[in-house]
Amino acid sequence: MFNVTSLASGYGQSEVIHDINLKVDKQEIVAVMGRNGMGKTTLFKTLMGILPMRHGSITVDGRELAGMESHQRVASGVAYVPQGRMIFPGMTVLENIQTGLPASANGKVPDELYALFPVLFDMRSRRGGNLSGGQQQQLAIARALATNPKVLLLDEPTEGIQPSIIKDIAKSLKEIRKLRQLTIIVSEQVLSFTLDIADRFLVIDKGRFVYEDQRANVDAATISRYLSV
Ligand SMILES: Nc1ncnc2c1ncn2[C@@H]1O[C@H](COP(=O)(O)OP(=O)(O)OP(=O)(O)O)[C@@H](O)[C@H]1O
Numbered sequence: 001m002f003n004v005t006s007l008a009s010g011y012g013q014s015e016v017i018h019d020i021n022l023k024v025d026k027q028e029i030v031a032v033m034g035r036n037g038m039g040k041t042t043l044f045k046t047l048m049g050i051l052p053m054r055h056g057s058i059t060v061d062g063r064e065l066a067g068m069e070s071h072q073r074v075a076s077g078v079a080y081v082p083q084g085r086m087i088f089p090g091m092t093v094l095e096n097i098q099t100g101l102p103a104s105a106n107g108k109v110p111d112e113l114y115a116l117f118p119v120l121f122d123m124r125s126r127r128g129g130n131l132s133g134g135q136q137q138q139l140a141i142a143r144a145l146a147t148n149p150k151v152l153l154l155d156e157p158t159e160g161i162q163p164s165i166i167k168d169i170a171k172s173l174k175e176i177r178k179l180r181q182l183t184i185i186v187s188e189q190v191l192s193f194t195l196d197i198a199d200r201f202l203v204i205d206k207g208r209f210v211y212e213d214q215r216a217n218v219d220a221a222t223i224s225r226y227l228s229v
Contacts, residue, residue, distance in 0.1 A: 001026040007056030009046040016042045029184040031194035034204035040187035077150035085140040089129025100146030134165030154186040170196045
């Protein structure tokens with residue numbers, strides 16, 4: 001459904017992502033685990049077209065995204081929740097979510113989104129910047145879901161968030177995956193969160209995948225070793 005072939009990218013002279021291949025099925029949740037600086041954010045930025053690719057191919061249901069601007073990739077069904085959330089702090093919760101809605105929605109937030117994140121309904125008139133970190137993360141996810149994606153990319157969603165909210169986020173993601181047959185790729189350093197949601201695990205090390213396994217066979221000790229070296 002989401003296929004990445006021989007993808008490379010980097011900054012200036014230095015190549016950071018080397019020849020990455022990834023195939024993700026419809027409704028599958030894949031975790032990309034890796035320490036700081038291993039290339040998770042660079043990979044996601046390349047998938048979204050924020051950073052140009054040096055070579056490779058990215059397809060969603062057979063449609064090639066290479067060469068498309070970021071907004072065209074969103075229109076093709078890929079949504080992105082960046083590291084650090086990047087919500088608009090001066091805008092209300094409602095306005096933040098509306099920025100993700102297609103024009104055809106006429107500004108109406110689907111009830112389903114508020115059902116997934118009830119706190120956002122309660123706080124819809126507050127400024128995004130006044131929400132807690134966990135609430136902002138939920139807002140960033142809701143804004144991405146408002147674009148009605150087929151594929152959701154989440155970059156380190158648990159960073160700086162308290163454990164009870166992490167559990168809520170895991171629950172919402174599993175729910176929305178079922179509801180919308182959503183494909184999810186999530187980068188993380190926190191294994192407990194991904195063990196809760198992911199069907200398959202990959203470890204990225206210096207811009208290459210060095211480990212892969214299904215949830216049922218996953219060797220948590222091996223992944224932890226990669227994360228702690
Ligand atoms: N704007 C940039 N210019 C040059 N090099 C960069 C830039 N951003 C990241 N890098 C380098 O690219 C490599 C991968 O960084 P990246 O941010 O993708 O890692 P990460 O796995 O997402 O880690 P983190 O969890 O710290 O975000 C690192 O060596 C980093 O120094």
